[in-house]
Amino acid sequence: MSDAASPLSAGGRIAKARLLTAVLWAGSLWSLGYIAAPAAFAVLESVQAGKLVSLLLTRQAWISIACALLLLVLLRFSRDLAPAPRRFAALLVLAMLACALVIFVGLQPAMAHLRELAGEGGVRASPYWTQFAVMHGVSQVFHMMQSLLGAWLVLRLR
Numbered sequence: 001m002s003d004a005a006s007p008l009s010a011g012g013r014i015a016k017a018r019l020l021t022a023v024l025w026a027g028s029l030w031s032l033g034y035i036a037a038p039a040a041f042a043v044l045e046s047v048q049a050g051k052l053v054s055l056l057l058t059r060q061a062w063i064s065i066a067c068a069l070l071l072l073v074l075l076r077f078s079r080d081l082a083p084a085p086r087r088f089a090a091l092l093v094l095a096m097l098a099c100a101l102v103i104f105v106g107l108q109p110a111m112a113h114l115r116e117l118a119g120e121g122g123v124r125a126s127p128y129w130t131q132f133a134v135m136h137g138v139s140q141v142f143h144m145m146q147s148l149l150g151a152w153l154v155l156r157l158r
Contacts, residue, residue: 018074019157025067026150033143047122061104068097092153099146107139
């Protein structure tokens, strides 16, 4: 192991910080998408579960943005990675960030608008249900892509 990659060197600390940030990001995606959101819909009434999951998704988006920015900075200063693996990791981070932004800036506001138009009865009982369901499905695809990219990123950085 070279000095640049030894655990006590600056390079070693940067490598550990990269991996920890990637695991935090990917783990938060997996926890929300595959544990918390299904659990909320299993125990809460649909409208309440939707409000809770919407709030959690907003917080997840901010976690995604923060982790992406931190990882891009850490990758920029990573001397323990050759240029090609560093670029590939940066592309994975950017792809994950793009998924998060599509959900956060595009789909979530549009879905919230449809929920608002639907009123107290909820979106399922409204004429907006089909449009909402399509957006929800697209959002799930982007979340799944981001989750898989996160797994790939963790494996590449370990």
